[in-house]
Each structure stands twice: as C-alpha cells, then as structure tokens.
Amino acid sequence: MWKLVLVLLWTWTWTSSALLRVPLKRVRSVRSQLRVEGLLEEFLKEHRPDMFNRRYAQCFPPGTPSLRLGRSSEKIYNFMDAQYYGEITLGTPGQNFSVVFDTGSSDLWVPSTYCVSQACASHRRFKAFESSSFFHDGRTFGVHYGSGHLLGVMARETLKIGSLTTINQEFGESVYEPGSAFVRAKFDGVLGLGYPALAEILGNPVFDNLLAQKAVEEPVFSFFLSRRTSSGSPEGELLLGGKDEALYSGPINWLPVTAKGYWQIKMESVSVQGAISLCPRGCQAIVDTGTSLIAGPTADIISLHQLIGATPTNIGEFLIDCARMSSLPHVTFVLGGTEYTLTPEQYVRKDTLADKEFCFSGFQAVDIFSPQGPLWILGDVFLTEFYSIFDRGLDRVGFAFAKHPA
Structure with a gap:
C-alpha cells in the first residue's frame, strides 16, 4: 500500500x-x-x-x-x-x-x-x-x-x-x-x-x-496529489501563494468555511450508488491533508462498509475481495451542489503481503463531535481525485477535478 x-x-x-x-x-x-x-x-x-x-x-x-x-x-x-x-x-x-x-x-x-x-x-x-x-x-x-x-x-x-x-x-x-x-x-x-x-x-x-509579512502573492495555497508512483518524477504539488490552472479542469466549486479551526465545510450528503444517503440532512466535513482515508461517524461508516461488502479485521481495518472490485458501487459526496463521485478503484487501497495482493477500504469510522454536529474527514482518498484550494482571504475551500495523465 x-x-x-x-x-x-x-x-x-x-x-x-x-x-x-x-x-x-x-x-x-x-x-x-x-x-x-x-x-x-x-x-x-x-x-x-x-x-x-x-x-x-x-x-x-x-x-x-x-x-x-x-x-x-x-x-x-x-x-x-x-x-x-x-x-x-x-x-x-x-x-x-x-x-x-x-x-x-x-x-x-x-x-x-x-x-x-x-x-x-x-x-x-x-x-x-x-x-x-x-x-x-x-x-x-x-x-x-x-x-x-x-x-x-x-x-x-x-x-x-x-x-x-x-x-x-x-x-x-x-x-x-x-x-x-x-x-x-x-x-x-x-x-x-x-x-x-x-x-x-x-x-x-x-x-x-x-x-x-507579505511573503506570498495571494492568501491562498493549493494541493495537487497525483496517482503516479513512478520514481524520479514529482507526483504532486503544494503551491504557496496561489493555484495552478494547469492542474485542474472545469470550474472551481467554492465552499465557505463554517468554523475557523480546521478547514471545515458543509457537506450536503454522502450517497452509495446514487441512492442511499448517509447524511440526508447535511453534515460537516474537514478537508485534511494529514490523513489518507475518508472518515465518518461510526454508524454511517458501518452502513457504508455493509453496502460495499467490506468485512472487518481484528485490528479495525476493513477488507474487500479484490476480485469483486468491478462490481462495487460508486460513492458520491455532494458539496455545494456539486457531485464528487469515487469509483471502487479510487476508494480501495491495495497492499501486498508475501506476494499476495490485499484490498482495504479507504473509509474509516471516527467519531468527532463539534457544535455543528458530527464531522467527516475528507483525506487523501478524496483529495487525490480533486484539486483543493485553501483561501484564507475569503475563508473558503475550492474543489476542481484534478488533471491526471492517462
């Protein structure tokens, strides 16, 4: 992995x-x-x-x-x-x-x-x-x-x-x-x-x-995280002072920060295969480059794992049958009216043990409470697919579809 x-x-x-x-x-x-x-x-x-x-x-x-x-x-x-x-x-x-x-x-x-x-x-x-x-x-x-x-x-x-x-x-x-x-x-x-x-x-x-101290051009920084694993080449970018239009496509979807501690935003819903919603009345989410997984309240993540057929291990991780990858459902996050959909290939993490490949869920149960309600964490499983922009001048987070080479 x-x-x-x-x-x-x-x-x-x-x-x-x-x-x-x-x-x-x-x-x-x-x-x-x-x-x-x-x-x-x-x-x-x-x-x-x-x-x-x-x-x-x-x-x-x-x-x-x-x-x-x-x-x-x-x-x-x-x-x-x-x-x-x-x-x-x-x-x-x-x-x-x-x-x-x-x-x-x-x-x-x-x-x-x-x-x-x-x-x-x-x-x-x-x-x-x-x-x-x-x-x-x-x-x-x-x-x-x-x-x-x-x-x-x-x-x-x-x-x-x-x-x-x-x-x-x-x-x-x-x-x-x-x-x-x-x-x-x-x-x-x-x-x-x-x-x-x-x-x-x-x-x-x-x-x-x-x-x-006026050391940066704009009160903005942004992250691009590549899917590439080739050695010797840059596989992403942190840009201090702005954003790079060459690394994303389409318009930027801006979401206001709802609490100025973490980069916290409102998320309208999380759905599996476009049908079952895990936060139907909306919920709060943290945009966090410090974690690779997507985390959510325990009850929601248990339901999500049941829907994608993940089975728990004795150390709290969830295994997925690698042979079933193509038949697993898509998971969609709705932010600011825009749908951000992850395919199984994007939310499943792979690791090799003794020459055998194992597939692990990219979702994790974590209970974090705030005055606005339970928090989700949008970590690298999400941020790899979407270019993220952090704007301190206007207190907002922007997402756009990351440009990954074929």
Missing part, C-alpha cells in the same frame, strides 16, 4: 515572485511498513488514545490541554497512512528539517537537541545554541497524536521554505515523542496549515506569518 507523501525536492520553481511550488513525491506509509513486518496489530493495541492519556499523564505539566480524553487520536493527525513532508530551514545559519504540511493542525514543531525520545535520535534535531536569531520563550506545549503524546517548549526563529522567509516564527522544540510511529516516520516535525484557533502553540501559525 503506497500513500501520498509530500517530499520537498531541492529544486524550487517560481512562476512569479512570492509564488512557491513544492514538488510532491509518493512513498510507503508507516501503516504499510508495520503491516509488512507483522507489527501493525501490536502497534494499534499499544497506541490507543485513552491508553496513552493514562500511561503518560504523569509525564506532563498539570492541565496540559491535549491530555483531555477524546481530544486526541489518529482521527485528525493520521501520519500512519499519509506523510506529507518537505524541507524547511530554521535559524541563522539555517538548519534543515523535513516537516509534514498538514491542513489538519496549525502548529510548527521540530525535535530539540535536548529531546530524550528514541524518535528524536533517528531525526534531525534543532540546536538553538548554533543560531544567532533564536529567541527562547520558555512556555511548554503538548500535542496528542494517535501514535503518542508530544511535549515541548516554545521559541521563535527565522523560518525559510525555499525562498520564502518569515521572521520571529513561533514554533515548538519537542523534547518527548513517545510512539514507534515517530521513529519510523520520514519527517522530522510538522508544519500545520490550519487556522490559529487550532494551535496549541501561542502565536501566529506559519501561513499567517507569511501573510502578515
């Missing part, structure tokens, strides 16, 4: 000033690595959110917000399946790090040279004492991922993404990263692209600072 991963190449292509292209590459996910090595079941048992809360609570300052039960989970920060990452530099002179570009979070953090976790030993670590532009904050922060609870201290630094520069960027130095997913992950840290309200670290998120 191959997942879409943002790999920032060393070549930066500019179409104009303050418009930055980040080429994307596709590599194997942590979940797939664990499955091939026969370690996935053990990992999932050991990394339940409630278990992490109770096991590590004594390691964190009292009142750490992200320790609250129900706050965490792989449901939002799903790095086991999708790792979108690229190179940035922090400090003067610059120190290089690979970070996940994640619309499902708003913080920037990288490992500290003082980090004591195994995960930090296998990744690049920030050395504050080597930077002349470093400013120590002293406050602590905590972020709870499905793979573990991260703890760190806050600071400010000069940040560069390619040729884009922002000064006095708030970020976190992690000093504790439990969980083997971080050890196996290709990225060093995370660069969140959500709204400020979602941040655990006080201060402006990276894109807000880019806007405030």
Whole structure:
C-alpha cells in the first residue's frame, strides 16, 4: 500500500515572485511498513488514545490541554497512512528539517537537541545554541497524536521554505515523542496549515506569518496529489501563494468555511450508488491533508462498509475481495451542489503481503463531535481525485477535478 507523501525536492520553481511550488513525491506509509513486518496489530493495541492519556499523564505539566480524553487520536493527525513532508530551514545559519504540511493542525514543531525520545535520535534535531536569531520563550506545549503524546517548549526563529522567509516564527522544540510511529516516520516535525484557533502553540501559525509579512502573492495555497508512483518524477504539488490552472479542469466549486479551526465545510450528503444517503440532512466535513482515508461517524461508516461488502479485521481495518472490485458501487459526496463521485478503484487501497495482493477500504469510522454536529474527514482518498484550494482571504475551500495523465 503506497500513500501520498509530500517530499520537498531541492529544486524550487517560481512562476512569479512570492509564488512557491513544492514538488510532491509518493512513498510507503508507516501503516504499510508495520503491516509488512507483522507489527501493525501490536502497534494499534499499544497506541490507543485513552491508553496513552493514562500511561503518560504523569509525564506532563498539570492541565496540559491535549491530555483531555477524546481530544486526541489518529482521527485528525493520521501520519500512519499519509506523510506529507518537505524541507524547511530554521535559524541563522539555517538548519534543515523535513516537516509534514498538514491542513489538519496549525502548529510548527521540530525535535530539540535536548529531546530524550528514541524518535528524536533517528531525526534531525534543532540546536538553538548554533543560531544567532533564536529567541527562547520558555512556555511548554503538548500535542496528542494517535501514535503518542508530544511535549515541548516554545521559541521563535527565522523560518525559510525555499525562498520564502518569515521572521520571529513561533514554533515548538519537542523534547518527548513517545510512539514507534515517530521513529519510523520520514519527517522530522510538522508544519500545520490550519487556522490559529487550532494551535496549541501561542502565536501566529506559519501561513499567517507569511501573510502578515507579505511573503506570498495571494492568501491562498493549493494541493495537487497525483496517482503516479513512478520514481524520479514529482507526483504532486503544494503551491504557496496561489493555484495552478494547469492542474485542474472545469470550474472551481467554492465552499465557505463554517468554523475557523480546521478547514471545515458543509457537506450536503454522502450517497452509495446514487441512492442511499448517509447524511440526508447535511453534515460537516474537514478537508485534511494529514490523513489518507475518508472518515465518518461510526454508524454511517458501518452502513457504508455493509453496502460495499467490506468485512472487518481484528485490528479495525476493513477488507474487500479484490476480485469483486468491478462490481462495487460508486460513492458520491455532494458539496455545494456539486457531485464528487469515487469509483471502487479510487476508494480501495491495495497492499501486498508475501506476494499476495490485499484490498482495504479507504473509509474509516471516527467519531468527532463539534457544535455543528458530527464531522467527516475528507483525506487523501478524496483529495487525490480533486484539486483543493485553501483561501484564507475569503475563508473558503475550492474543489476542481484534478488533471491526471492517462
């Protein structure tokens, strides 16, 4: 099973000033690595959110917000399946790090040279004492991922993404990263692209600072995720400061953001084969590059899996008979009056174990509640098929049909 991963190449292509292209590459996910090595079941048992809360609570300052039960989970920060990452530099002179570009979070953090976790030993670590532009904050922060609870201290630094520069960027130095997913992950840290309200670290998120310091041409960024898996070629693109008309076709369907934390929008319905609706009165959805799957409320996803003939495994995944792919129903999401239909070939994930191919559902049951009701997550299974545009100027998300080569 191959997942879409943002790999920032060393070549930066500019179409104009303050418009930055980040080429994307596709590599194997942590979940797939664990499955091939026969370690996935053990990992999932050991990394339940409630278990992490109770096991590590004594390691964190009292009142750490992200320790609250129900706050965490792989449901939002799903790095086991999708790792979108690229190179940035922090400090003067610059120190290089690979970070996940994640619309499902708003913080920037990288490992500290003082980090004591195994995960930090296998990744690049920030050395504050080597930077002349470093400013120590002293406050602590905590972020709870499905793979573990991260703890760190806050600071400010000069940040560069390619040729884009922002000064006095708030970020976190992690000093504790439990969980083997971080050890196996290709990225060093995370660069969140959500709204400020979602941040655990006080201060402006990276894109807000880019806007405030007029470093980008437009208050917009966009993602194109390719289906290609060929080596050596860019397999997608993150464009900071605008959108690329060459990567999509037809008009853009704009949807207003309904809550400024995640990139949250209203979804009119989800239907199977155009008939059975899973949210007939409408529901809320998060557009999240930090997860590869499409997630929804448990009751709806159970119904969906029954309709597509998926059977559960003992570790919460759902298997589909690969021989039945051509007969499976289509699944359609209605957003802003436009239908976005996924075929079985698009919503089924394939993986190979001992030379045998297995097919897994691209849908996952996750219960996330908000004042507007239960939330769905439109992850990479959806975003691979549709070009996505995130507009902070007008607080809206745009979708268009992605142009994939034949």
